[in-house]
Amino acid sequence: MYNRVRRLRTERGWSQAVLGERLGVSRQTINAIEGGKYDPSLPLAFAISKLFKLPIERIFDPDKTGSEEIP
Amino acid sequence: MAAARHEHSGLYERDRTNLKVFSRWFLLFVLAFVLAVVFLGPTDDGPGQTPYWRFALAVLPLLPGYFAARAYFKFLSEADELIKCIHHEAASKSFVLVILLGFVYYLASQVFGEWEDAGAILWVIAIVAYQVNYRRFWRRFDV
Numbered sequence: 626m627y628n629r630v631r632r633l634r635t636e637r638g639w640s641q642a643v644l645g646e647r648l649g650v651s652r653q654t655i656n657a658i659e660g661g662k663y664d665p666s667l668p669l670a671f672a673i674s675k676l677f678k679l680p681i682e683r684i685f686d687p688d689k690t691g692s693e694e695i696p
Numbered sequence: 697m698a699a700a701r702h703e704h705s706g707l708y709e710r711d712r713t714n715l716k717v718f719s720r721w722f723l724l725f726v727l728a729f730v731l732a733v734v735f736l737g738p739t740d741d742g743p744g745q746t747p748y749w750r751f752a753l754a755v756l757p758l759l760p761g762y763f764a765a766r767a768y769f770k771f772l773s774e775a776d777e778l779i780k781c782i783h784h785e786a787a788s789k790s791f792v793l794v795i796l797l798g799f800v801y802y803l804a805s806q807v808f809g810e811w812e813d814a815g816a817i818l819w820v821i822a823i824v825a826y827q828v829n830y831r832r833f834w835r836r837f838d839v
Binding site: 651656657669 | 706836
């Protein structure tokens with residue numbers, strides 16, 4: 626599932642460890658989500674949405690794969 | 697202040713404590729199981745003649761086994777969701793492996809005869825395969 630987590634995180638200048646800590650998950654979980662290797666649970670997707678103050682559908686797109694590239 | 701998470705394993709101190717509790721109960725389970733197997737041995741007792749201590753000894757490993765299972769599920773319920781997912785994947789793949797090996801053993805036993813240590817060997821293979829699979833899957837994400 627395509628997601629914009631990496632872009633949203635880097636825009637805020639957070640490391641994967643910092644984002645993981647804010648969400649209560651491991652750095653490896655963030656890395657896996659950003660790499661498109663793991664789809665987060667619904668509670669975690671909502672937590673991500675709340676943290677970035679964006680609707681879930683603006684962060685995740687089930688019709689595409691991968692992660693948004695950082696220019 | 698948030699609890700510290702171990703960088704490589706992705707585990708909180710709480711998870712590591714849960715794992716230690718599980719390890720201790722599992723070790724006790726193995727010891728109790730070995731003791732039961734050694735002391736029970738084969739018997740010539742007829743029906744209704746088996747002494748009560750044999751029943752007690754046969755049931756003994758179930759107690760640490762129950763607590764080990766409870767500690768393991770507590771660890772899984774509190775662990776990070778990716779870690780939980782990988783544990784499930786590792787467990788299911790090692791389970792399938794042991795099922796297949798069980799079938800292979802059954803067929804081989806029809807040709808070469810039964811091997812009384814086969815059950816124990818299959819359990820060891822299951823545990824080792826579980827550990828190997830977990831570490832292999834985790835390495836995919838720990839970059």
